[in-house]
Structures are given as C-alpha cells and as structure tokens.
Amino acid sequence: MLNQDFDIESLSQNFAGISNENQQLIKDVQSILRNEIVDEDGLIKLCQQGFTNQTNRLRGIVWRLLLGYFPLNKKYWSQVIMKNKDNYNNIKIENIKKAPPQKKNDHPLSRNTDSDWNNHFQDQQLWSKIQKDVIRTRVKELGREEYREMLNRILFLCCKLNKMDYVQGMNEFAALILYMCMSDPNEKLQNESDAFYCFMILMTSLKNNFQLQKEKVRAFQDLLKKVDWKLHDHLVNQKMDFSILYVKWFMIMFAQDFHIDDSLRIWDCLFCQKNNREEFLFCLAISFLIQLREDLIVGDFGSILLILQNLEKQDINLSEVIQRAQLLQKEQKKC
C-alpha cells in the first residue's frame, strides 16, 4: 500500500530563528495544504512575495503545485512521486545507452536516421554539448559530481524526448529546479525524477522563449517610457540596447547572474503569476531599473551596461523590487 498521507505537519517544526511573521506565513500555508483539495488562489495570495531563507521550506510543495506537477487533490501526491520515479527510471534506461550492439546493415559510419550507431553518436554530441555548460552551472551549489550528472541527464533527456536542441539558458532553469528539489528539508521531495518532470513542464510552457522577439523588446521599452520617461529617455540617449536586457531578464528569467536564493525567490513570484508571467517580468524589470535609477540616470553607455549586467553586485533590496513590481502590475491593469 502506498502511504497516502503526505507529510504537511513537519513544515512547522524547527521554528528556531524564524521571525513571528514568517512562522505565521508557514502556518497559514500549512493550513491551506491541510485541506484535501488545495485552494490555489489562497495559496498564491500567501506566496506571491516569494520565499526567503526563513520560509523556503515551503518552496518544494508550492512549486510542484503551481507548475501543475502536483494535482490540487493532496491524496495523489505520494502516488505522483512514486509513479514518476518509475517512469523516469524507464526513460533513463531507454534513452541513455552505451554503444549499440552489432547489427546487420548498420555500422559506426552510417548516416541513416534509423541507424543505431548514427543515433548513438548524435546522442553523444548532445550529451557533451550539455556537459560543457553543466560544469559551469551554479558551481557553488551544484558542483558535486552527483549533481552534475543529474543536471546533465535532466537536460539531455528533456532535449531528446522533446526532439529539441539544447539552448544555453536551459541549464540555468534546470539548475534552479534541481536545487529546489535537492535542498528540500523533506526527504521525500529530494529526487531527480521530480526535478525532471517539473523542468519538462516549465520548458513546455516556454516554447518561444529562446527567440529574440523584437516586438516584445519594443513593448518593454514603451512600458518604461510610460512609467518613467526621464529614465527611458536617458537610456535611449545613451544608445542603450534594450535587447540586451531582453536576453538577460526575459529569456533567462533572472535565473542567471543572481545569488541562487534571489533567483529562486523571483521564480516563486513568477510561478504565482500563472498566466501573467510575462507581464510580471516586464514590471519586475522596470522595478529593477527604478531601484537603480540614481546611478543609471547619471551613467554613460558603458557604466549603465556595467550596472545592469552586474545586478548581483548592486545594492538591491529584493523585497522592495518585488513589491514595486506588483504595484506596477496592478496599476497597469487599471489603465
């Protein structure tokens, strides 16, 4: 028999060093999760500020729910985890293979698309292309060999199963999700298979993300103009290219260049947006610009770019940035 009870109670253990406010948040989320059917809107309301290192124990369940990996009905959660562990194992066995066996009419130099050898070499190429990036992805958090292998497998299998090419940036996404899983205090949630399926869901929702969409760059610029025309004009006068920001912020969704806790927190907020992710990203980007306004408005082309591509090193209050972004988003909705 599967254990039908997914452990919710341990969320409120070990409250040492956690502020009263954060304890309350954890308890509130916990009480939503205690219901048989999770109230998603209620959950989103509680979580949309993102989690800090005092509340990040909530992340594992909340991401799984908001991504749609966990159904809202709690009684299936343990099952989902177990079933997908098996599925993932099968996928691994099926798709990660050593050199193919000898077969008639097939040989290592064959270019036939149904040649085992040809497919094997293509797999190898894909694997090593991914490996090049895996060894330089979140080295501090995922530098251990076992994590690197997981990351490599997740990316490889996602590309292979979706018949898509590996694009840089995917490594950063997979890293955040894998880290979310492996750092979960609940052992049941520490598994590669959940990371894989959550990543697959995310990638499916991001189909066109890795293309430079000029009209979106334009839309972002227009929004900045509307919100802060002085800053907009200064950036334009300095010949700032907004497509650079587009790549760093919208394509990569703040997954790179930030401390991992900050990237994860931004993603907490992002997943709470459900269908308004892009709109929120725009507002978040503008909120970052406003946060750095004092330095940007006196900067020349070079110094502006240096500030914006080194956000990690700037003195930024992320809570403030997030709150401003949400306010902006509300205002935009009104107009």
Add this chain to the structure above:
Amino acid sequence: MSLGYYDWLVKVIVLGDSGVGKTNILTQFCDSKFSQNYTATIGVDFKIKILNIQDKKIKLQIWDTAGQERFRNITQTYYKGAFGIIFVYSLIDRNSFNNVEGWIKSILESTTDEVCSILVGNKLDSQDRRVQTAEGEKLAQKYNMPFLETSALENKNIQDIFDRLGQNLKIRLENEGQKVSNNTQRQSGQFKLNQEANQTEQPTSSCNSC
C-alpha cells in the same frame, strides 16, 4: 564611474565556440582573476578596460559574446563598428579550431573596413592538446593576424593578447587619424571606426548634467 582620460575609444569583440574560455580570458584581463564561479555567456556581456600603448591610452569597450549558434542573431548586432576582434579556440577542442574560419567569415560579412584581429588558442594549461601550435600559426598567417597560445587559468600570455592587439590598433588609429585630417571634407561615417574613434577629441567625463 569615469575611467579618466583616453585617446581613443575602440570597440572590441571576442568570438569563438562555446566553452573555449572567452569570458575567462576577459575576466583575467579586466579583473585580474580566474573565476571559479563562471557561467556560460548568454547573449552578450560587456567590459571596459583602458590599455596603455606607449604614450597612448586606448579605452577598450569589449563585447563578450555567446558561443552558441542559437544566439548568433543577437550577437551579430554587436559586430557593427567593431575595430578589434579576438578569435578564440580551445587547444583541447578540435572542433572549436575547425570552426574559427566560420567565425572569421561571419564577421567579414558585417565589417567592411579593415579590422585588427588576433587569433588565440586558449587552455594552454591542459595536458590534452588536440590542436598543434603550427596549425594555429598557419591559420593566423592565412588571415594575416597575430597568433598566441594562452592560459586564462594560469594567466599566461593574456596581457600579451591585448598588447599585441593594442599595438596594431594604435597604428591603424594613427593612420586613420591622418586620413581624416587629410580629407576633412570626407564624412567621418566613411570610416566605420570613427563612429567610435572620433571621440578622441572629447576625453571622457561621466555625464552629470542629466
């Protein structure tokens, strides 16, 4: 954030396959460190460094580009106006060497003026060499550019890349300067480099008036 006086402002771009060490070379040169915390460059990154060549100061605006083909349409935007180009391959990655000519051709399409280029074989520190020195030299000769083997990890020959490039930049810039003063009626736009290099006459100061 003014970097003080300079004689010329020059745009330099760094090109080469993914994972050959472009970013590490620049980090070593600009920030004097080898970062263990490095990541793949997505899109483009940007650095500034003042280079002293004899009595002249050249302010380098360096564009570090993503090696992955997927980002080519983004990085190509930055080819325009480049006056210095650093082509990088990895000594332990045969493919990255084979692809250098592709990189050279891709930029020749975007820049009509003569640019100062240099070919760099990186990862000299590694034992697993797959490209011989003579091969690099031959390729560099074919395209008439200087050649160096480097290690960003051990900071070997990194400064030399920029010194060699800087020497050539200085010669070109001085020549172009003469051409401009000999042909004052000519539009400076005819010299692509002058879109950047024209600022010679106005040493930098950060804009405080805004």
